[in-house]
Amino acid sequence: MRVSLKDVAARAGVSIKTVSNVVNNYQHVTPAMRERVQQAIDELGYRPNLTARHLRQGRTGIIALALPELGNPYFAELAAAVIDAAALHDYIVLLDHTGGRREQEVLVSQGFRARVIDGLILSPIELEAEDLRERTENVPLVLLGERHYDLPYDHIAVDNVAAARAAVRHLIDLGRREVAFIGARRGHSQPAHLRLQGWREELLSAGLSVDDGLIATTEGWGHADGAAAMTRILETGRRPDAVFAYNDPIAIGAMRVMSERGMRVPEDVAVVGFDDVVEGHFGTVTLTSVSPDKEAIARMAVESVLARLSGQAPEPRRVWADYRLIARESTLGRSTQAARST
């Protein structure tokens, strides 16, 4: 059986409340009393029951983080950063994953998967604005990532259009003219939309034509999806001289296919990814990528939730996180490797 304040109080011969005072470092406790109670605590091995404390205080010290998939190293690294950021504020993180499926995202946003939480950080993929408009759950919600909603929620993301434009600009500056985009999304409206839009805008502003034949859709966002999409492009007979991928795993999957077909990166095809995952730093050809400031995103997400929790939050805000384009061998080649920032 677990020991409670009552047991300690009985042992020390004091009231429950006095024990509570000792546990919580209440100031008006004589050293002698503190000593005596502490001894009883140690002897019995008392540990506060956090559930009871939470019930009493109306908060739990837990925030939930819901990500599409942990298998994607970007999200795994982001999760680690959120856990650390939350720990700074004495918060603990409950982790969930949605598979990027709308149904799961709705459940999470409605709090049906975890109802013990003070706040929620959600990185949506398919979730629609109407789903959020119908949201009845009242724990603070902060949105993460690429989707864009005109709704009264805090939203933290990098400027995907600008970041995508920087990536494509980099390819154009290298003299590439046939820049494919891999990782567009069939059917659903927004995912990948902003990066695709950046690709389009930058091509147009460079006076290049926008060719839908160079857009490849994918089902998911993993290596295999990138490989399949690249294969499809090549089978149409197109030979792009550059690829901008929705994310790094897709880029790496595509590079694998190129390697199988004897195409050289970057000589024949320059490749830029997105997310800057560690994996891209160590391939046979290292990957140029857009690097979002994950720590800042995690920090701002946690702080937004907590601010809203304490009621001091003003208007819902859209916050842009920093990013950098880090050029590596997949665009520069092995010898001339260097870093470049935007």
Added chain:
Amino acid sequence: MRVSLKDVAARAGVSIKTVSNVVNNYQHVTPAMRERVQQAIDELGYRPNLTARHLRQGRTGIIALALPELGNPYFAELAAAVIDAAALHDYIVLLDHTGGRREQEVLVSQGFRARVIDGLILSPIELEAEDLRERTENVPLVLLGERHYDLPYDHIAVDNVAAARAAVRHLIDLGRREVAFIGARRGHSQPAHLRLQGWREELLSAGLSVDDGLIATTEGWGHADGAAAMTRILETGRRPDAVFAYNDPIAIGAMRVMSERGMRVPEDVAVVGFDDVVEGHFGTVTLTSVSPDKEAIARMAVESVLARLSGQAPEPRRVWADYRLIARESTLGRSTQAARST
């Protein structure tokens, strides 16, 4: 303000307990009554307060999972599997990471980081047996992974010695004679120890000599550590014809260094990793690896915790999870790729 049973009861003109009965689908409730209460629930948007329920029931429906680092895709994938396995039993997962640091692992095992949990799954790296012997926290603990303790806790792992022997056997069967091991751990006793032991045993049983010059230690378990270790081996002038790495990131980091120095994989050096992370499936040279059955590990871990929770657990058990050696290009070359199991 949040609505409670009391509010619903007032609205429906019934007792609190009747509302509770409706919420919990208690059988003796007339359809008419159920209807009436349900309507009040819907009108007010009532949601049960799980904290109160947990206090009452003495359990929270939360289990904690503490892993060394999420940046390692093996652990990220394992976390995803645990979340899914827990969901099957209506449990939610609180995620923590220890950085593989003993101090953090002790805190976690003692429940200082999260005390709202019913059970704990911990994958230790530096934790010592004495730390566990001194453990006073009484929530069920299940250990995961490679470390080996003679203590009364459930422990789930693949047979690391046997798996390592299979990996080295594979290299020997291919005719390799100078098999390096990358990823040993300086100072601390056990991590990597079992895999190193398997390497040693298999070399000896094949009549080969065990050469400490072919053992490279690392600080961590990431790509960069593998790269640094490989560089050190090559700088001693040694030219192994095979590498068995502690895990896949280390193997991939090492392969990057080989590629930089013009060494071909597998022609000059055959490489085997451990963990079978997705990243290894898509490199320019795909990676042969020992593939632990992550889903089974996650499932057994969750079930062990829950069994112990419900008191039906017998003796603490050591459970061996399945694994397979999956041969890919880093040992077989591109054309002859195939899969092999043990």
Added chain:
DNA sequence: AGCCGGGCTTGCAACGTTATACGTCCGCAT
């Protein structure tokens, strides 16, 4: 000496839920 004030300790209530045990009502068998 009596009073006041502050430091220390305590009892009580409440957070929202569910288990238990009880009360009521109805229908049916005696």
Added chain:
DNA sequence: ATGCGGACGTATAACGTTGCAAGCCCGGCT
């Protein structure tokens, strides 16, 4: 007509904690 049992609803007491307000004691001031 009476009694009995089952179906249904409810009052009450917990679960373990903390905020509040009150009570006690003692030293110092008048």
